[in-house]
Amino acid sequence: NEEYTRFDKYKSKYMGRYNSVDQSKTDMSYADFGALVTAQEYSFKNGDILTGTVVQYDGPQKALVEVGAKTAAVLPLREATISPLGDGETISSFVDVGEQYEFQIVSDSRDDGQVTVSIKKIMYAKAWQKLSEQYADDPVFEAEIFQVNRGGAIVLVEGLRAFLPGSHIMGTGGASEAMVGKRIPLKFLEVNEAANKLVVSNRRAVIEHSMASIKRGDVYDGIITAVKPYGAFVEIMGMSGLLHISQISYDRVENLEATLAAGMAIKCMVIDHDKAAGRIALSTKTLEPEPGDMLRDPE
DSSP, rough: OOOHHHHHHHHOOOOOOOOOGGGGSSSSOOHHHHHHHHHHOOOOOOTOOEEEEEEOOOSSTTEEESSSSSSSSEGGGGGOOOOOOTTTTTTGTTTOOOOOOEEOOSOOOTTTTBBEEEEEHHHHHHHHHHHHHHHOOOEEEEEEEEEEEETTTEEEEETTEEEEEEEEEGSSSSGGGGGOOOOEEEEEEEEEETTEEEEEEEHHHHHHHHHHHOTOEEEEEEEEEETTTTTTEEETTEEEEEEEEEEOOOSSSHHHHHHHTTEEEEEEEEEETTTTEEEEEEESSSGGSSSHHHOOOOO
């Protein structure tokens, strides 16, 4: 492809009558003018941000952009968007000829003055800034699962890829291909632009929603997830609550492991909670018709 300069652009748009000029009557010849243009210094460098106009598509993979240099800058397809590219998408899917955009220089000028520019870099910086501001507010938000892997899933947040650990996906036992394309509630675990690290949690979002509806005195069906010397941990509404040994029965509990076991279904009453810390205190003895019933028939 021939280089498309801004002078070519002006020439292609000029529709008036051509008038010859007697160079002997001017202070500058065409040769002098050409030398002056050639000598013009274009001080573009990597990282510069500027406004330019898309002047034409150069095939499906790139566009030419007028940025005030000797030659038009190149915008490759990979630098036109922050979003993952879909099948069949071309440069025209993201920029329009004749429209102005903000660009960042991503390569120094060549000998002919041509540079490579990016919209993706601009979008990338703005996305990180927005997420850093949101992280301070700790909101619940929704995002789409883009792909899954052995460790969890990748979700798209403001166009950036965020890691969702499998241990932070509620109620699925981890990530599965069936989740791809679904939007789920999330909260941030880590937002670190310097380390290029963005980590989110579905568990935190679900727990926050569930904690908002829990009240003292509510009774729930739960599943025992672990038994310790001091009590048992019970999962209710996707959250883990502590059933302390003193709250199991009005009768003395001699052997907790002989009474309760992981995987056992159990009915519990919420006797206290700390919504900020996500802690729930449970009781089964408050549900005993007679003291010791819980020890005789835990389920």
